[in-house]
Amino acid sequence: MSGETYGDRGNKDRSITNPAGMGTAMPVKPGGHAHPAPGGPFLIGEAMTGGYGKGADILHGCTIAVERGEIAVIVGPNGAGKSTAMKAVFGMLDLRSGSVRLDGEDITALSPQDRVKRGMGFVPQVRNIFPSMTVEENLEMGAFIRKDDFRQTMEQVYTLFPILRDKRKQAAGELSGGQRQQVAVGRALMTRPKVLMLDEPTAGVSPIVMDELFDRILEVARTGIPILMVEQNARQALEIADKGYVLVQGGNAFTGTGKELLADPDVRRSFLGG
Amino acid sequence: MDFLNAFVALANFVIVPALAYGSQLALGALGVTLIYAILRFSNFAHGDTMAWGTMCAVLATWGLQAAGVSLGPLPTALLAIPVGIAGAAVLVLATDRVVYRFYRAQKAKPVILVIVSMGIMFVYNGLTRFVIGPDDQNFADGERFLISARDFKAMTGLDEGLAIKTTQALTVVVALITVSLLFWFLNRTRTGKSMRAYSDNEDLALLSGINPERVVTVTWLIVAALATIAGVLYGLDKSFKPFTYFQLLLPIFAAAIVGGIGNPLGAIAGGFVIAFSEVGITYAWKKFLTYFLPESMAPDGLVQLLSTDYKFAVSFVILVIVLLFRPTGLFKGQTI
Amino acid sequence: MTRTIGLFALVAALILGTGFLQSWNSALIILNMGLVSAIMALGVNLQWGLAGLFNVGVMGFVAVGGLAVVLVSMAPVPEAWDAGGPRVIGAILFGIAVVVAAVLAWKKLGTGVRGWAVAAITLVGFFLYRALLDPAVDAIEAVNPAATGYLGGLGLPVLLAWPVGGVMAAGVAWAIGKTALGLRSDYLAIATLGIAEIIIAVLKNEDWLARGVKNVIGLPRPVPYEIDLQADPGFVETAGSLGLDATTASTLAVKLGYSLLFTAVLVVLLILAQLALKSPWGRMMRAIRDNETAAEAMGKDVTRRHLQIFVLGCALCGMAGAMMTTLDGQLTPGTYQPLRYTFLVWVMVIVGGSGNNLGAVLGGFLIWFLWVQVEPMGQFAMNLITSGMSEGSAVKAHLQDSVQHMRLLTMGVILLLVLRFAPRGLLPEK
Amino acid sequence: DEAKIGVILGFTGPIESLTPSMAGSAELALAEINESGNFLENVTLVPVRADSTCIDSAAATAAAERLVTTDGVVAIMGADCSGVTGAVLSNVAVPNGVPMISPSATSPALSAAEDNGLFFRTSPSDARQGEVLAGILGERGISSVAVTYTNNDYGKGFADAFEAAFKDAGGEITLAAPHEDGKADYSAEVGALASAGGDALVVLGYSDQGGKGMIQASLDTGAFDTFALGDGMYSDALLADLGSDIDGSFGSVPWAEGEGAEKFKAVAEAAGVNSESSYTRESYDAAALIALAMAKGGEPSSAAVAANILDVANAPGEPILPGELGKALEVLKAGGDIDYVGATNVELIGPGEAAGTYRYYEIKDGAFETVSFK
């Protein structure tokens, strides 16, 4: 792995290196072009194969998709490559093969920035806020690519997550876990995305906060934005899902509607904890 | 007892020089701190970047002087600063493209970049000397003093003089303007905010549509500007010599770290802390006290805490004490 | 393994080549400093390769080693001792007592008063210390300043100075490590950078200690003097029988003597380092490097181990410094420059291969060879480049004047190339 | 045939700005010898440069070793800084029996070095100049001064010698503060010196280094306006940079009474070498002495140089000035005797040291004016 080759030998000297905020993504290089590919679902990552840097492949021909007006949920064991698949759809890692299509265009060669411009919003699983920036600045950064007046969108986000309005001058890093997740989702909404991708938005939050977050996500979905979501709280997520994917070792193990998967005894036993 | 003279003596030998020196260090430390915050490593080549930028400005100044251009009382070199900045920008951007970018793409740990910057330091060192040679170069012109010690004495009738050099005033003013501009830029503009976002969370910045390469480029451009401005002001106030610029690295680092590395406000504060401790603690207080105290109590000795040989030791000890009590420097918390 | 052998063979070939093409004296002198550099690189490699400690103060520890040579091997200056020796020692002991008292006060007193108490103790203590020290120092420095003006050393055999240099550097490193590694965040780099400057400042300005910038020259040698050999009929005869003239034979013999001594030290240190590395101790150090928090939770005292390895590495640098000063035959504090003694050693470690003791040694030899030979090589290249240019052209003159600056540039370029194409060094850690 | 002469100077490092002129001057002398056509039969002198770094004894030793054992130089013009000079002397020159003439290593400590009769210098030991400068201050009736010196063996040795002489003469030193060359800022030093006070500031440093910085800062703050300057401060660049601000200051510099220096200036300028830079005169003389000693000894060998230097440098004999090396060779060829005067009025005393005459100058209207010779 690349991290090994140029490793730091355990050095953590604060006078010479800044440990904060370093990225891990190996994104698609800027400069690629999209080309038309009509038909198919609204957003689809098809037969994706690839991994991080020079390491072994994590994804093996994995396909995930979401249609307009739907919620699609991805579940699966840890390390199955769910987050990796999401990142791949967003161009945060270079695919060896497979393609990503959005709204009738093949965007496989586009860099993440260009995908944002085409209306994709993504809330990663970890490190999904700018901790030292205020809540408001976090939202502004969400609107970075927008040239128009985004105050109205910000109002909408504040209406959706009222607590954020109270805390808008506070550094996001000082918020509690649940509030951070709201900031993260709010930031993604600021782009006014055509499709929203959420990677475990409820991870590590207490059951109470989780309920609240699910309610909000449903609300967003009701505004007509298709949602592609990874969830560990699989049973709860599949309840509200139109479509469900079970990913195992980088490939699709089961696919169906949320209800179907919940009803499948194999899936229940192996992935949903019985 | 003569408070006025006491104060003037103190101002002349401690406050004014330390303010100017502090501003010079602060400008240097700003560059270091910006790279630390955004590119995440301490740039050992910063001193030599300053030397290169200044060298370009010196060459341009000579050209202007030869062409008969002058700024009247102000040094012509001010006009040459843009050329210097351009020169420095070309150098650092070329370096970034040829060297640093590769390691960024590899996700190399920041400490690797530190070591790489050592290599760059060696190379710049050679390059600057290759072009302009190792000698001392004087490129200051214009009015030397805002007010000279002699004029001050004549004006006020005091025994002590107070001299303020044009370059000293310029340094402080330019430092203030630069810092305000930088703050405005980082906190109010879109590009500035995107730089802070990148420094906070690189991956998320990417997800927000921020182009990381653009952030890096802008950072280098600002660093080139800061380095050149710092270098030219320093060179005007003292003189330009490549070796000295390498030597500046240590106090600059100390300043950045005392202040809280990664924090621009800290860089400013750190610059002044280092400068005032170097100049103040090794100052011989005899003259001041002779004026200040009643005659009967005038000191015999020099009343010097430490000989000037150890001036750097003093600032270093202060650095360690600050870090003991405030592990993240004077301005902890948010960086950039 | 083949790579290791191959690269060492290359270095050997370079040095032998120097012997054949230039002279054996040059080759030996490169070899000797190469040996010393290898030990320095070994020390830095212990710290960096094994524990990720970023020591940018190598220069300081090398200088402390140099000081040890003076303190151990020079003859004492009795007049100076009479003038103020005991007083100086008393003052220093007092200074140490003040520091200890301040630390104790900080630890023992309550939060309210301790700040003031410590400030008062240090301030009063400092003035008393100066009052004790200054007159004694003046008295010592007044003793024949051009030739002595210092306390002199202990007059012991110079070889003893090598371990003593290591111990002294270790002592300094311990004090720094205690402070810097104990800071709540890790600030070792700036601490060592600053301390190294302070050590040099002390060496330069405390004339009573080792004559300061006036230098101590004519340090005793562990090997015979060339002129003595040249005057020794037996030696001349042996030399003659080997087909050498006395001068060449004597210079070679002396240098060979150093080479043997240095090689012995390096080999012993290398074996010790390798044994330590391939033991539970080495395993523990690697574990700490991999993950400090976990190592701590597994019962390893990380701070102590970091301190241990920092002290060890610095001790090696100190010992190398002592050996180097012995080889030079003089202590010249003004010559200690970070570019040469800190950054160059880092280049050796990185180019050689951090984490691999053999790599560090290789880097030491190779970079030292280049440091010395880049100059003639550059001159040669420059002559070649400029040979086509017209005599007296400004460009030609400028190019030829700049050739000396190629050395820094070359070192930088080599470092960059290695980091790019062999990122873990020429001999990477396994 | 070629006879090689090593030119070991700090082409990189702290005095890298002085060395090109020094090397140029030395090579100028050698060129003059070669062009005269009167040197030893078929022998051409070839200078070989090497870098002493001024600070890195090991690198300097290695460079010298290469010169001696690889290039086979018969004598060394150098080194420059006293530290590396000592190292080269004891590690290379003495063991190999190669003579060295340093143009600029002025540390008094070198007088006592174990040199086996191989070490010479054309710049006088600082011990002597200290007395001279103290004398000048006495003459001017200045009895209280502050001193600042460059913190190396030159500055420190010089300052010690000066302080001793000045105090003996009843003067008072208010503060002697060293300054480091090439450092960022000198406000602290100037502040301390100003507070200590004194009628003048004695500056024993280098004109393109901290010494200039100290004067500059003192002038700027009005701390001092009269300066007594050591030899390292003597340079046209200083006048050019500081202009009329230092009018009234004065100093001493090793200098020959008479035309030696003037002749050197003419010769050097004709060859495009900056004659006003520090130690250029000494460098020219050092190289000239090596060549003349060879001529006297009749062979281009180390032994000839070592044995004849004192002879050609000192009286009796025909005085030789810069530019007259050809004439000197003729005299020697004819079996005569010469007394090389050179650019610095060379007179080697004791163990091969320059006795040195000093020029006492004062700065008037932005120019050096000779007051007298000492």
Place this chain on the structure above:
Amino acid sequence: MIRVENLHRHFGGFRAVDGASLEIAKGSITGLVGPNGAGKTTLFNVVAGALAPTSGRVLMDGEDVSGLPPHELFHKGLLRTFQIAHEFSSMSCRENLMMVPGSQSGESLWNAIFGRGRIAQEEAALLKKADEVLDFLTISHLKDEKAGNLSGGQKKLLELGRTMMVDAKIVFLDEVGAGVNRTLLNTIGDAILRLNQERGYTFCMIEHDMDFIGRLCDPVIVMAEGKVLAEGTVEEIKSNEAVIEAYLGTGLKNKEMIGG
């Protein structure tokens, strides 16, 4: 076994742990749950020595161990695992285990160089033990693999394996279940139960998965806002009103859970 008395840990003005008192009985498997930011991890960190307490005491077998650094607690028999696996990534699984025992004579530099004979013996014993542990964890085929290359679940197993290299008295587990495949989690649960029953280890574990807690833990301690909110068996906790309000909530998942 462990008693925490009125423990406080503040960050600036913020009271992460605010007067918590609790007891972990010898031989028990105690569960620790609570809402986000309740101070569970902070409490853990204080007890395990990673953080110093602001005030209050931690007693271990009646001995005051508050503020001792982790490595000293280790030698007293207190071990912990991490929420995110902290393996030694460049070392093999075997080495990961072999480095654990504390009183290895080869860890002193002197012995490492001069006591090679004794070290060789010790190493042989360690190697045997490590292989046994790997067997127990069903990952003996991975013994020479670098730990960095293991899957997340395997790393968790290795983490647990480290506690078996020494005779730990009490083991603190921070969310062992998080991010572990259910089947694997069952294996881990079995291992924990066996260690508890066969070797008499005491466990204290933070967990959000109430099923897992229900299977292993008795008693369960609930924390909220830095204090202990409730304590009792799983059933008691699940029906405690205060706990439902602060932590479990009345959302669909818990309704289902409480309902059956």
